[in-house]
Amino acid sequence: MRRPAAPVIPAAVAVLCLTFAASCRPRPKVPGWVQSAPAESLAAFSGEAGWMLGHKAFQSFVSRDPIMERALDLFLQKARINPRRETGRVTFHVMGVPQQGEGDIQKGLEHVLIQLNQFQDPAALMSALAESFPQEGTLRLQGRDWPLYVILDLEVQGTKAHIRAASDEQGQIWIGSLEALNRMATRGSLGAEPDAALAAEWIGAKAPFQGYLQPDVLLGGLRQNLKGNNFIKDLPQGVQALFWSITPGSEKDPAIRFELALAGTPEGIGQVTPWIQRLVAAAEAVQAAPGAAPQLMQEKRRVGLRCNLTPEQLKLVMEKLGQPDFSFTLPGGPKA
Structure with missing residues (x-):
């Protein structure tokens, strides 16, 4: 009762x-993920990598954005990350709220950014990133130019999606559209x-x-x-x-x-x-x-x-x- x-x-x-x-x-x-999280982040959900990457309910949640789901799966596969043994943290950031009339796919991608940090071996993770994905351009973070790696390029409903990944001084990996990554780089940390x-x-x-x-x-x-x-x-x-x-x-x-x-x-x-x-x-x-x-x-x-x-x-x-x-x-x- x-x-x-x-x-x-x-x-x-x-x-x-x-x-x-x-x-x-x-x-x-x-917390570590907050120290370098983008100040542009309006909302975030952060959890232990093993749980985040292996929990069915969370996978269902991520599937609401099929492009980012595919990009994350591709990265995990090629970077040889085993969720069951990983102790790092995965954080999903919402970089902005869609405005009226921003219902297209490209605008949606601008608002999602994935942060991977505190992994067991960040050096190995960065090496896997460089070995598994082609480099294209750079992103200026913390006063330095860091390589951008091509995770995914595709066209959906006439809209081109360019998903990239970059690392930083702390050995963190950032995955998102070019627009989301550039928004992160333009301001300080949360x-x-x-x-x-x-x-x-x-x-x-x-x-x-x-x-x-x-x-x-x-x-x-x-x-x-x-x-x-x-x-x-x-x-x-x-x-x-x-x-x-x-x-x-x-x-x-x-x-x-x-x-x-x-x-x-x-x-x-x-x-x-x-x-x-x-x-x-x-x-x-x-x-x-x-x-x-x-x-x-x-x-x-x-x-x-x-x-x-x-x-x-x-x-x-x-x-x-x-x-x-x-x-x-x-x-x-x-x-x-």
Whole structure:
């Protein structure tokens, strides 16, 4: 039987008021993929390579973009990457939102960028890239010109798709259309954006699954068009960055660790606590949370939530955040 949702976070929630002066704050420590992710990224989904490349539900999600799916499969095959043994991370970035009238294939390709980093042997990965694909042109990253490699050239419905790959100083691989790669190269990194860095610091840097949104930019004129129980539409204006992370439980401790962090203007962050309270209350209406009570942390420009969730609660929370609905279970973990 479901019990009614509580209007606010229970009194047992630990509220930590952190008052460090901004002038004394050290540089935020952010997850590796965030450090060099493009500042143009409006949304991202990042996960352990073995899970991302072998999970059927994720493969179904990627298949919505057949050209990028084919390009990624071709790269993995020729670069001889074995998802079952790989420990790296794969991140999908949305580089922009389609505007009215941008329904063609080429415009869609401009908004997708794949990032592969933290792989076991980045040098071998870069060598495989150079040996398996022809070089054509260069891309200027971090002050240097890096070779561009031809992954795929094809024509669909009269539109030409030019998918390329490039590496960088950190041994990361970037795969996308020429347009998406050039957009990435024209601006700095996501980790250098103050609000993104503040929010990213409060999620688990080693969490198997992580994600990111720029709520203010994405919502722009879309708030009224969002349907259903999507909580994102109710975020106050001024929230510039939203990060989440998920760490699945084990057989000994099945609780799923969920972390959420938001950053932005003092006015926006000052208004966001009731939104978090509603999110927690909705999850608790499904089932009693395992383990300790949720923990809420707040500063002038950021707020964070850490809690344990059941699979059912996690599914609901991700739905309300407008994120893909996957079964976040790692090999050897508890069965949902």
